[in-house]
Amino acid sequence: MVGFTDEIGRYLETKFGNSIDEASERQVYQALMVKTRDKLSEKRFDYNKKLKDSKQKQAFYMSMEFLVGRTLRNNLFNLGLEKEVKDYLEKNGFTLDKIYDIEPDPGLGNGGLGRLASCYMDALTSQDYPMTGFSILYEFGIFKQVIHDGWQQEYPDNWLDLGSYGLAYRSDEEVEIKFYGSTREEWTDKGLKITHNDYTSVIAEPYDLLISGYHSEAVNTLRLWRAKANKGFNMKLFEKGEYARSVESDVIAESISKLLYPADDNDTGKALRIKQQYFFTSASLQQIVRNHYATYSTLDNLAEKVVIHINDTHPAMCIPELMRILLDEYEYSWEDAWNIVTKTFAYTNHTIMAEALEKWSVDLFKPILPRIYSIIAEINNRFCEWCKRIGALSELETMSIIHNNMIKMANLCIVSSYNVNGVSKLHSDILVEDTFKSFNRIYPGKFNNVTNGIAHRRWIAQSNPELTSYLNDLLKVDFVKDLSKIEKLYDYKDDRSVIEDLEKIKLLKKAQLSKYIKESTGINVDNESIFDVQVKRLHEYKRQLLNALHIVYLYRKIKFDGLRPVPRTFIFGAKASSGYAMAKNIIKFICTLSEMIEADPVVRNYVKVVFLEDYRVTLAEKIIPAANVSEQISQAGKEASGTGNMKLMLNGALTLGTMDGANVEIHEAVGDKNIFIFGLSTPEVNELIKNGYRPIDYYRSSSEIRDTLEFIRTINLNGSNFNNIVDYLINSDPYMCLADFHSYVEKQKEVENTYLDKNKWGSMSLVNIAKAGIFSADRSTEEYAKNIWNIDIVK
């Protein structure tokens, strides 16, 4: 049999005319990418056959974002080929890690929501569940962040140059998507017939990224749609003399799959975004329906065989699109179509931030998607009628799908889906008790919770091989397959020698990160210092600013009051949405603190601030294993779940956090003694809002707050000052940094004192690793599969 490495050699010979010893790293990279893809295609063939023969129910996961991260290492690891390839390359003078570094991160997502989608695909595939992901093949993924003079600058992420080797183009499965035009109603002998005329069409081309599972039979598909102009249609118009309109398709197609919108937890409200959403949902729905019909010759049983999951509201147009297909293409009655639709969709809400709850202006929406609009309007009419009948009229202001000439996409999802879930216990409680209270009253039982989880094979086994191999030897359980088994480590919580071993591994990971920090920023950091990490998107509610206030507090105490704290390295990684001025100011502020501290001969011995540019999956894989402290300090009630908190915990970092999102469940898992919780709780935040939050009162009554803020006014480095940030905190402070300041500073002191007791810290860290089992994405996806989707593994 020809081995995998023989195939690599053969590829290099036939493709480049080189033997392996003559090949370049770039050629070896290409050979590995292509041959790994081929290997997955072969596996996929066998798996698909079983799946088709079984005729079992399948899940389809719709998401505008999949933050895939690098694929090559993940695939070789999952296929069990990493060692063989590593040895083969080493024998021939190559280093596998350097080859991995050639692959660009497929950054088809902004942050948590997109990364979760990818973690779930990995987990479902590892467990042999049949699941297909659908999204857009963005030509430019999340921008590359460069910090210039402390300011974020964005550069295009041209990932396809080197990233496209993993993709398989499926020209046989193209579909047509229709925009603009008008609808015409016509009574025929079969009833009302609606046609869509004078539309502009765009072609959706499918590109498949095959997703591997860990030692699994399954290979699932992430189908990414790319837009291309419909040339045939253009020619017809051109012949009719409509030159301008004949290029319309080119113009639309050119832009649709061009770029990922870089806004996280925010809604951009642009026409292009509507087109992107409809483009990929329509393409996906057409394909699902076409395949289903080809198998069963009917759509009556669609909901028995298909579940379509909507990852937040961005893919919500799936709902009216399926109605359109059933009504206009398959001539179902409204009632029958609605009956199918309302059994097919499940929806996850990922945020309660008002600015992220998607709303579309009718005036913008209707001309672009006239038929889809008319269906949404009809769904709304019928829903409102029903509410009147059941006596829920007074709540229609919040529940109506169209209100004040705006289409509320979350309301559309709730009305049309059979299940709605939040992403942590706290978040799901807020949904039913507050955000969607009225809906919960009229749809009892529709809402539930699935706490998020992470692909632990990426976040420990691959990114922290040293820890993994140590735990494998110590515990002798296959926690890589089943993370719940890692709990066996708990037995060693008082074992000094194990604690010391873990500490050594942590130090090694810190040294690796220090090297990277030195190379990328020039800053020398002390490996013995506390590595205090806050890595996530930059957002006011996540309160990177609170972290920065504490740094200023320490600076003052060291400089003016002779404080000599345990040395600490504050590590930040964060991208700000490109139009988000305050977020960019905060980055500038953090970078200025870094510079100011480096310039101070005393303070820099105790505090370092490092802002690592271009935070992305690959960088997360370097930072997370090296962290001692995991900063999860959002204002209570605002972070739906968080998943970085879980990755950091699994790598032995101790959480310093508020009772927000999944921190609440981390607290429950490790117990009060193994976590640092501070700050107002969600009810306390709400109470304070009700009574009128006045940050100036905190400023006036606390000299520490006053001194800290007034000191910030004196910072003037290279012509930049931060009066705007101080004024913002005193006059508005929407996320209550000042209210939580004291509690945070006090908790930070406790962190420091605990760190001094190495044995205690080590034991707490061990408990965090041991109790991380429930945060595996395997657990989350199993809950989706059993409790929501009702799907089985392929046997």
Ligand code: KOT
């Ligand atoms: C973005 C735009 C609109 C609606 C929601 C979002 C969103 C939410 N983007 N990322 N999130 C995060 O999703 C993660 C996965 O569930 C959560 O852990 C995190 O708390 C959300 O902020």
